[in-house]
Amino acid sequence: MNVRLLYFASLADQAGRAEESVETSANNPATLYDEVRQRHGFSLDTGRLRVAVNGQIVDWTHGINEGDEIVFLPPVSGG
Amino acid sequence: MNVRLLYFASLADQAGRAEESVETSANNPATLYDEVRQRHGFSLDTGRLRVAVNGQIVDWTHGINEGDEIVFLPPVSGG
Amino acid sequence: MNRFSVSESRIDPAIEKQGLDDVGAGACVIFEGWVRNHNEGKSVHQLDYQAYAPLARSEGEAILSEAMSRFKLRAASAVHRTGSLAIGDMAVWVGVSADHRDAAYNASRWIIDEIKLRVPIWKNEHYADGESGWLHPDNTPVD
């Protein structure tokens, strides 16, 4: 299936892009992150990230569906 | 000697004036307050007041001199 | 330098805030006291504030100087209204800036508490029932 990933902050820098569409057979965000992490050399591991699917923060075991917008969230530093 | 008294808040209401000059032989603010309290029927006693002489907060036993500006300060309620 | 003032006219928070600017400051905390339409269950129509102005200024300055040495601040200032105020009017403005927000919050709270305890300013509340009265708090906490 095809999903859309958005990248922010250091993940965007390391991926060299702000978004991408990926073909994946991963059935949850944890597996998907492993795939893209390997490809882009992301330094943060899932213990330091949160993940959002379609604008909602979800568990790493949450299901993934065709067309989902998925965002791996590095530790925030607003304010 | 002659001193100038300023009155604020409930003391001004009870005295019916914001200031007055008084002739007194009181040698400290405590004695002076007893004098004016009797005359004006002030309800607050010295335990609930502070006193300022010439713009400085002082003890009730502080000396008084001719021409001093003396203010008995009711509990404040600013803010 | 005057950090504390007593004002007979409307407080302009934008002007007051200019004194807090500092390139090293990352946090600014502002407290405003507004005239509310009720106090201890009574409906309030209007307020008068009376000040013994020379002493109010020197006590206010002393509080702000002490705040500058007690807390890690960049700047602190405050102004208190006198005269007749309507519901919604600003009675007091307290502003601080600091590198970090911990100091800014702590200092702001400390300053307004000290102002309410020490500065010779008195509030006369005019109630909906036509009564009015000067408030002379007796140890009970003042909000």
Added chain:
Amino acid sequence: MNRFSVSESRIDPAIEKQGLDDVGAGACVIFEGWVRNHNEGKSVHQLDYQAYAPLARSEGEAILSEAMSRFKLRAASAVHRTGSLAIGDMAVWVGVSADHRDAAYNASRWIIDEIKLRVPIWKNEHYADGESGWLHPDNTPVD
């Protein structure tokens, strides 16, 4: 009702504050986060803030709704900047009004702490030495 917003342009505190007016409110506490010229010993020239805006809005709204039920408030609102900011620029504005100052201070502090913990916004600091980097705090307290 939108209590939290993300803004690509300058925050105007006078406009933001209008949402806090309430005849029952006696206390207003405002927190502003400013871009300061230093962080952890490094000299800072400029900042960029990046947000995942839809989630930042919903997380921000959730924080302000929770504040309204946790604390005795009349109103609460907040706005966070995104984009390039210079030293002295306002990065975040948080305002609350309440009958009493205790609730106002406590709510204000709680809201900015939650924003810094939860809202998906990231800061990129540009240092005087030419380096820059996204900050990803690791449990250490953020100021």
